[in-house]
Amino acid sequence: MMEGKVTAGWDHETDILVVGSGAGAMTAAIVAADNHADVLVIEKGELFGGTTATSGGVLWIPNSHLAKAAGQEDSRDEAIEYIAALAGKVDRKQIEAFVDTAPAMLQYVEREANVLYNSIPYTDYHAELPGGKLGWRSHDPVPVDGRLLGDDLKWMRPTHPAAMLFGKISWTAAEAAPMITRWPGWIKSLIKVLWRYYSDVGQRIKSDRARFLTGGNALVARLKLAMDKRHVPLWRKTAFEDLIVEDGRVVGAIVSRDGRHQRIRARKGVILAAGGFERNAELRGANLKQSPDPDASGGQPCNTGDALIAAQKIGAAVDRLDSAWWAPTIKVPGEDRARPLFFERSLPGSMIVNQAGKRFTNEAASYHICGKEMFEKNLPGAETTPAYVIFDATFRKKYPMGPVMPVFPDFTMRGEVKEIVTKASSIAELAEKLGLPVDALVETVERFNANARKGEDPDFGRGHQPYDRYYGDPKVQPNPNLLPLEKAPFYALPVNPGDIGTNGGLVTDSAGAVLDQAGKRIEGLYAVGNTAASVMGGSYPGAGATIGPAMTFGYAAARDMTGANQPAG
Incomplete structure (x- = not known):
């Protein structure tokens, strides 16, 4: 001063x-x-x-x-x-x-x-x-x-990769939600967004950046x-x-x-x-x-x-x-900031567990609430830094999870993403690779699956509130936020209590x-x-x-x- x-x-x-x-x-x-x-x-x-x-x-x-x-x-x-x-x-x-x-x-x-x-x-x-x-x-x-x-x-700061299709293609909120949750007509929307991006040949020659802002x-x-x-x-x-x-x-x-x-x-x-x-x-x-x-x-x-x-x-x-404006985040090596999980947690067929192999929150709550829960429940013996988001092959095929895009096979993942993805043929093997208690994770998944088949989450109420359901898959009934994790292979990514700003x-x-x-x-x-x-x-x-x-x-x-x-x- x-x-x-x-x-x-x-x-x-x-x-x-x-x-x-x-x-x-x-x-x-x-x-x-x-x-x-x-x-x-x-x-x-x-x-x-x-x-x-x-x-x-x-x-x-x-x-x-x-x-x-x-x-x-x-x-x-x-x-x-x-x-x-x-x-x-x-x-x-x-x-x-x-x-x-x-x-x-x-x-x-x-x-x-x-x-x-x-x-x-x-x-x-x-x-x-x-x-x-x-x-x-x-x-x-x-x-x-x-x-x-x-x-x-070229001097405007680009959109965060977490807010773009495949980390580089711009889309509107009205386009994103139907594609993420597979509403009827989502394929037509996807084709429209891809065409808009790749048909701009002049810009594609110069840069990955979209001119449709x-x-x-x-x-x-x-x-x-x-x-x-x-x-x-x-x-x-x-x-x-x-x-x-x-x-x-x-x-x-x-x-x-x-x-x-x-x-x-x-x-x-x-x-x-x-x-x-x-x-x-x-x-x-x-x-x-x-x-x-x-x-x-x-x-x-x-x-x-x-x-x-x-x-x-x-x-x-x-x-x-x-x-802060809290959010669960995934850090991809080489990127200058972490990727917030804004909506992926709501999609059916996934869960987040702590280092004791237990769920600890409603994964489909707002990112602010979910992020806050992560640090509030970061306890000795049940740490959440990191926690792990777990999903199965059905989820992997249909929905995005941070830097992991659906449809495209595993071998197409960038090397930096492969570094943080853990893949296993069973939940028990996944627990071993992550260093989590095997019996605890198997029990957590079995309980989650039994309730998900009924569309229920008696532990954390996932899918009960309007915001939960906003990014659920409407074709999944009776609860658009819940599906069992039962088809191998199984995947996990480390998640940290982060934010999008103070x-x-x-x-x-x-x-x-x-x-x-x-x-x-x-x-x-x-x-x-x-x-x-x-x-x-x-x-x-x-x-x-x-x-x-x-x-x-x-x-x-x-x-x-x-x-x-x-x-x-």
Whole structure:
């Protein structure tokens, strides 16, 4: 931190400096520019788009105009009731601010920035709770042609392999679910997706990367195009290092660019939107003691908590640093991040066991709940680091499991994937190869199979809740999430308690302004996205509950900084 009276020596001046280039950052930049502010966006990495670009790009927005247009009922009160039941000690004013502002934000980016979405029937993760809904709060980005980005396409961070078909082919949420769960017509959808990818011969000659952009890539592309239209610069390979404070107010930042330190003045303030700290070994070890290994994270490598550290140095308050968006993950050798198991656990014919050879959770629960269960039940003699996901030949043929794709025979697996796959002709042999108690694993599988044949899971209730069934196979009855594991060979992959980002961070008010430890604003400093403590507390209400609030509070912060929330006159 630099503090004191500073009047000269700036390398660059702007009204608002935005640190980070994910959806929250870009939304803030667009809104600020529309309110006549000069804006600069900086990105630490060589690639822009942040965690958003790697994700599915889904937004969780309750009571939206798109849901209403689809004929779906929702209300402010139901949304507040639902979030409050899950979020715990989060200030109710924060929850109300999100619920009230999110629909307006979505309308704004649609109208002013051509950021297009569809409301989809993706159930809330806890739809059984009061205020929960069986769909239409999650919104899927409308695809966009990557050629519109020109040369910027190669500098946009690619989608995480876990969110693409075969790890490289883009698809929409509407296309993915039917193919994953083998709904009627899935083969036609598969052919369509494959044709769309392989018929782009010009791009295939140059790169594996798809130019048909979906998910987070579609969202980031549309936001980048909107920034370009407003002539908002984005400096890549510009690392944020520290805040500059003058008379108690944040007036700029020190960055590292082109091999030297530069001082950027921000007349109206700085917005920290640089992601969480999941890839910082020291911070993770100190705060996420239940899951201390950065290699277990699916978060992108630049998320090392630089903004969090700098804000704490000037007295910013923090909350829930021991919390993350949890997920069971698989680490494939050579990949720069782990692969979250978002949906595969729900598919019938698989189970997850600990090192005692026992099941310990409902595998089909949301990835946040399942990941959290992994570290909460990591006990001596029944360790879950790693646990093992086990499936049989029937599953192997029909469904994906992390990096293991169906249909294609075992010999086609990449060498790195073969390194982590264990294969055996019987459950007993599988237990021996994994070093698990043979009798215990055999007994676990036999009990699971007997209940699965009846469509029951008396131990953990798999398939009983709406979210469980969302990624079940509807052709499997009476329970779309359960089939016995009985056809050899049998397979196993190691699974760790991981995450897709941290969700504890800087304490902010309802406009995204950072608060000090006395609850007062640090003037000129705002934080959004995973740099801030989430409005969702330690919970995960539904698909898009990370990016939805990031964009909402980015919108609110920019309006607050530019005076757009002030009454006229």
